[in-house]
Amino acid sequence: MSGPVLAFIEHAGGEPDRLSLEALALARGLAVSLAAPLEAIVLGSGAEAVAGRLGTFGAQAVHVAGAADFDAFAPAAWGAATRAAMESRQPAAVVAAGSERGNEVMAHVAARTGLPMAANVVSVSPGDGSGGAAGSWRLVRQRWAGSLLEDAALDAPTRLLTVAPHAVAIDPVASGAATPTILPFEPERDPADLIARVVKVEARTSSGVSLSDAKVVVGGGRGVGSAEGFGRLEELATALNGAVGGSRVVTSLGWRPHSDQIGQTGLRIAPDLYIACGISGAIQHIVGCKAAKQILAINTDPDSPIMAVADYAVIGDVATIVPAITAEIERRRGAP
Amino acid sequence: MNILVCVKRVPQTGGRIVLTADGQAIDTRFLGHTISPHEECGVEEAVQIVEKEGGSSTVLTLGPVEAEEQLRDAMAIGIERAVLLETDGSEWDPVSTAGAIAESIESQEAANAAFDLILFGNEAADTGDFQVGVRVAVALGRPIINGIKEIWLRDDRGAVFARREAPGGGWETYELPLPAILGVKEGLNLPRYPSVPGRLRAKKKEIERVALGGSPSGALGLGAGEDAAAAGASAVPGPTKLGLRLPAEEKTAAEVLGQGPDAASAVVDLFEKIGVVAR
Ligand SMILES: Cc1cc2nc3c(=O)[nH]c(=O)nc-3n(C[C@H](O)[C@H](O)[C@H](O)COP(=O)(O)OP(=O)(O)OC[C@H]3O[C@@H](n4cnc5c(N)ncnc54)[C@H](O)[C@@H]3O)c2cc1C
Ligand SMILES: Nc1ncnc2c1ncn2[C@@H]1O[C@H](COP(=O)(O)O)[C@@H](O)[C@H]1O
Numbered sequence: 001m002s003g004p005v006l007a008f009i010e011h012a013g014g015e016p017d018r019l020s021l022e023a024l025a026l027a028r029g030l031a032v033s034l035a036a037p038l039e040a041i042v043l044g045s046g047a048e049a050v051a052g053r054l055g056t057f058g059a060q061a062v063h064v065a066g067a068a069d070f071d072a073f074a075p076a077a078w079g080a081a082t083r084a085a086m087e088s089r090q091p092a093a094v095v096a097a098g099s100e101r102g103n104e105v106m107a108h109v110a111a112r113t114g115l116p117m118a119a120n121v122v123s124v125s126p127g128d129g130s131g132g133a134a135g136s137w138r139l140v141r142q143r144w145a146g147s148l149l150e151d152a153a154l155d156a157p158t159r160l161l162t163v164a165p166h167a168v169a170i171d172p173v174a175s176g177a178a179t180p181t182i183l184p185f186e187p188e189r190d191p192a193d194l195i196a197r198v199v200k201v202e203a204r205t206s207s208g209v210s211l212s213d214a215k216v217v218v219g220g221g222r223g224v225g226s227a228e229g230f231g232r233l234e235e236l237a238t239a240l241n242g243a244v245g246g247s248r249v250v251t252s253l254g255w256r257p258h259s260d261q262i263g264q265t266g267l268r269i270a271p272d273l274y275i276a277c278g279i280s281g282a283i284q285h286i287v288g289c290k291a292a293k294q295i296l297a298i299n300t301d302p303d304s305p306i307m308a309v310a311d312y313a314v315i316g317d318v319a320t321i322v323p324a325i326t327a328e329i330e331r332r333r334g335a336p
Numbered sequence: 337m338n339i340l341v342c343v344k345r346v347p348q349t350g351g352r353i354v355l356t357a358d359g360q361a362i363d364t365r366f367l368g369h370t371i372s373p374h375e376e377c378g379v380e381e382a383v384q385i386v387e388k389e390g391g392s393s394t395v396l397t398l399g400p401v402e403a404e405e406q407l408r409d410a411m412a413i414g415i416e417r418a419v420l421l422e423t424d425g426s427e428w429d430p431v432s433t434a435g436a437i438a439e440s441i442e443s444q445e446a447a448n449a450a451f452d453l454i455l456f457g458n459e460a461a462d463t464g465d466f467q468v469g470v471r472v473a474v475a476l477g478r479p480i481i482n483g484i485k486e487i488w489l490r491d492d493r494g495a496v497f498a499r500r501e502a503p504g505g506g507w508e509t510y511e512l513p514l515p516a517i518l519g520v521k522e523g524l525n526l527p528r529y530p531s532v533p534g535r536l537r538a539k540k541k542e543i544e545r546v547a548l549g550g551s552p553s554g555a556l557g558l559g560a561g562e563d564a565a566a567a568g569a570s571a572v573p574g575p576t577k578l579g580l581r582l583p584a585e586e587k588t589a590a591e592v593l594g595q596g597p598d599a600a601s602a603v604v605d606l607f608e609k610i611g612v613v614a615r
Contacts, residue, residue, distance in 0.1 A: 012504060073508070075470075075481070101503065103459075103466035104482050110467055111474035116431055116574030119459075119466040139575070143463055148353055148362075149583055150463075152575040162466070195479040196510055204505035212505075216612050240612055248373065251523075258485075258523030264461070265373045265522040273612050282350050294610055296603070297590060305351035307590045312606060316596035324597035328604045329613055 003158075004037040004089055005030050007059070008082055008096035008105060011042065011050040018170070019097035021057055023163040025171035026124070027095040028058040034126055036092055039063065040180070041085050043078060044070035051182055056172050061181040063089075069189055073101060074197035077189060079108030084187035086113075091158055092126070098162040106162050115156050120164040122149070142167070145264040147283045165268065166291060209243050211260065216242030217271045219262055219289065220250055223278015223299065223318055227255040232322045233277060239329045245269065247279050263288035277318045281306025298322065337391035337493075339382040340444075340451045342437060342469075343375040343410065345403040346462040359579040361427075362462075371406050373522040374457035380527040381487060381520065382455060383414035389489070391452070392416050396440065398433055400425035404543055411538035412530035418543045419444065428551045430463070431573040434471030436548055441476060453496060454517045458482050473517040481510045482519030 007027040010017040016024075024040065031038040040059040042051045044066065051062035063085045070081065082105065086094060094109065096102035098120040110117035124139040136155040142164045143150050154161075204210070211217065218237045220230055230244065237244045245262045246255070262269055264284040270291035277298045279285060286309055289295065297310035298318050307313055314321055347362050348370045354363040371379075382393045395410040397403045398421040407418035421436055428436070445451065456469030466482075473480035483500040490497060495513045500521070502508040512518075530538070552573070593602040607613045 010503075017503075076479075098466075099503070100483050100500075104470065107467035107470035108474070111434075111471040114571035116429070116572050117465075117467055118575045120464060136576075138578075141575070143580070144349065144353070144461065145464060146583065147349070149581050151578040151581070153578055154575045156572045156574065192477075192479075196481040196512055198508045199511050200509040201502060202507045202509075210505060240607070242612075248522075252526065254526060261523070273607075273610060280351065283352055284349070295590075296593075296606070302592070308585075310590035312603075313590040313592050314594055314596075314599040314603060315592060316599070320597045321599065324600035325603050328600040329607070332604060332613075 002034045002036045002092040004039045004061075004091050005034065006063075006082075006085060006089065006091040006094045007038070007040045008094065008102065009040050009042045009050065009054065010097060010099065010101055011044075011046070014046055014049055016050055016053060017097065017099070019099045019102065019163075019165050021170040022165070022168045023095050023097040023102065024054065024057045024059065026121070026161075026163045026168045027093070028171060030093060030095070030124055030126060031058075034092055037061065039089065039091075041065075041082055043081055044068065048182060051180060055177045055180045057170070058173050058177075059180045060178070061183055063183050063185050065185055065187050067186070067189075069194075072198040074194050075101070075104040076108050076193035076196060078105045079112065080190060080193050081187040082109050083112060084185060086158060088185070093159040093161060095161045095163060098164045103162050106160050110160050113158075115158055115160050116154060117160040117162070118152060118154050119162045120146075121161045122164050122167040124161065144283070145287045147264070147287050166270070209241065211243045211245050211262075211267055212269060214243035214269075215272045216240040216275070217245050217262075217269055217273070217289075217292070218242055218275045218277065219245045219247065219279055220256070220277045220318075221247040221279030221285075222249045224250065224255070225278070225319065229319065230255060232319065232326070236275070236322050236326045239326050242271070242273075247282075247285050276306050276310065277322060279306055280304045281309060337385055337389045337452050338394075338449050339385060339391065339453045339455065340394045340396060340441065341375070341378045341382045341410070341415070341455045342396050342472075343371040343379065343406055343457070344460045344462070345369050345371065345397060345399045345406045346460065353582060355580055355582065359581060360577070361580065369402070369405060371409075372457045372459070372461035374459070374461075374520055376527045377522050377524040378455035378457060378520045379410045379413065379415060380525050384525065385453070385487075385489075387414070389493075392449075394419060394444070394451075396437065397421065398428060398436055398548070399423060407543055408535075408538045408541075409530065411541050412534040413528055414534070418541065420543050420545045421548050422545055423548050424550050426551050427577060429573045429575065430465040430467050431471065431571050432552050434468045434475065435571065437468065438472045438475035440546060441472070450515060452514045454478075454515075456517065456519045458484075458519045458521045469517060469519045476517075478515055478517050479512045480517040480519065481512065484518045484520045485523045487518065487520075487524065
């Protein structure tokens with residue numbers, strides 16, 4: 001029989017993180033195909049309460065290190081705690097979210113154990129085809145932030161995986177979820193692992209709807225023409241209670257701050273509507289906005305690549321079309 | 337301050353990606369090459385810090401001989417030294433890559449001065465393995481933190497402060513004693529464009545080369561995990577690429593609502609239909 005599948009769970013405000021629950025869903029599928037137990041690891045204050053919620057998602061046992069030492073993020077220390085759980089359980093696999101923290105913690109686990117790690121996995125089939133855990137596992141992972149998929153083999157005593165965001169659906173147990181067994185543990189804290197540790201947290205300052213939460217996002221690219229040109233996009237966004245974002249070209253030109261950038265090296269957004277204004281639709285931009293429910297492109301070039309991903313399009317100059325749309329919204333609002 | 341930046345040559349993909357017939361790589365016949373935007377910011381930051389603090393800056397890449405182009409790009413904006421760990425062009429897995437980089441750093445530090453600060457990109461643009469920097473840091477026994485969008489030095493120059501975005505929005509700050517390693521992200525700064533004299537100067541500069549050849553599949557000295565090392569084993573390389581493919585696309589051609597400002601009415605009809613403005 002194979003060792004358990006361990007899922008590393010991040011949490012905030014007493015709730016497991018969404019991306020960690022996605023990782024737990026992949027881990028559960030893996031545990032089923034290996035006929036292995038599904039277990040989780042939760043660290044820091046409030047860990048036990050979070051652990052209690054994981055039964056709903058199929059965890060049979062949860063390793064809990066509730067020491068407040070683990071509250072401030074310290075990737076090496078979180079990784080060391082994970083290794084401590086691995087030592088006692090000899091897992092077939094350890095799975096974390098492909099979040100900033102999840103990838104970082106797993107990289108520390110990988111570096112310190114000498115095990116290989118596959119980041120941003122979308123699916124995995126264990127074994128060499130004979131149904132066991134031995135041999136080389138086959139997996140599919142994202143490259144280029146999801147513009148490309150890689151079929152890969154992973155062969156190691158314990159497989160370390162992170163799960164690509166929004167690639168696997170959260171999967172609550174249909175009925176009769178059991179309360180998981182809580183297994184408290186006290187990993188040693190090596191001071192060296194606590195050097196890289198959060199020493200100060202500052203809350204978000206700007207008010208208004210944030211780019212990552214906005215239901216409507218108005219994105220601008222080179223076709224907007226200038227920093228001033230973004231004024232028209234701001235007005236449309238205000239009329240739609242949305243937020244303004246942009247392509248890499250506009251952040252590199254300094255027309256917008258980098259925090260507005262959508263794409264591979266910026267934000268991934270998933271609004272109800274994305275309005276791409278003067279954006280050509282390079283693949284690195286598209287990976288950041290393709291989760292939008294609808295995409296409207298406004299572009300002078302009817303053959304630009306954005307047309308292949310947009311649901312709707314208006315052909316022409318953003319400088320005249322965008323204000324016309326804003327005016328039409330206001331006209332209808334003003335109308336009795 | 338002596339600073340090292342590690343960069344990786346990747347194809348400059350644009351509107352869409354085209355694969356080679358055997359599905360093993362991106363078809364680069366019609367593409368230029370670049371480095372990840374994250375790493376571009378690392379290069380710029382190294383130049384800025386050395387401009388202010390003095391010291392020296394070095395850029396390192398592990399890749400084919402053509403990766404000289406990326407090293408010269410970095411020297412064109414002000415990096416002084418360049419090191420090429422030359423491969424035969426085959427793809428190196430992240431474990432082997434980190435092992436070779438860590439080994440090179442050790443021998444460079446033995447020959448020259450130690451690096452106070454080493455900068456990596458948060459992740460490579462192509463493979464996105466999210467681990468090479470951490471593996472090097474662990475092999476060298478230095479602290480590392482990823483995701484960094486702002487860097488400043490402590491007054492006594494004994495430590496670096498580094499800031500990154502916190503999970504729920506806002507910012508979190510780290511303080512690492514030097515020598516330290518940071519994984520940086522785009523947004524750290526606005527990289528400058530190389531000047532013509534900068535390019536000419538870079539063209540004439542020496543590049544230090546170390547021949548590595550093909551990707552090793554087995555034992556590594558440096559970069560091996562300490563747990564594994566204690567057990568007498570070395571790091572296990574991987575994952576092993578079997579092939580690449582494009583994700584399935586569901587989209588069809590866009591429905592054109594109109595031309596020019598006259599389309600505004602059709603657009604707002606659509607907004608009402610999908611419920612983003614009240615009817
Ligand atoms: C590793 C890597 C990572 C990257 N990460 C990102 C990322 O995170 N985000 C990102 O956006 N890019 C990213 N890029 C860059 C990306 O490849 C493109 O260069 C970029 O997205 C192009 O921006 P753009 O569409 O604004 O500009 P362009 O490609 O120049 O397109 C401008 C568009 O505007 C249209 N246009 C011009 N004038 C008008 C007008 N008056 N009215 C209407 N339309 C007009 C044109 O027809 C054209 O379609 C990355 C690249 C690499 C190599
Ligand atoms: N072949 C390479 N040569 C130099 N640096 C590299 C190489 N591969 C990765 N790196 C560095 O390690 C970072 C993380 O890479 P990765 O773990 O592959 O996502 C990159 O942003 C680079 O700074």
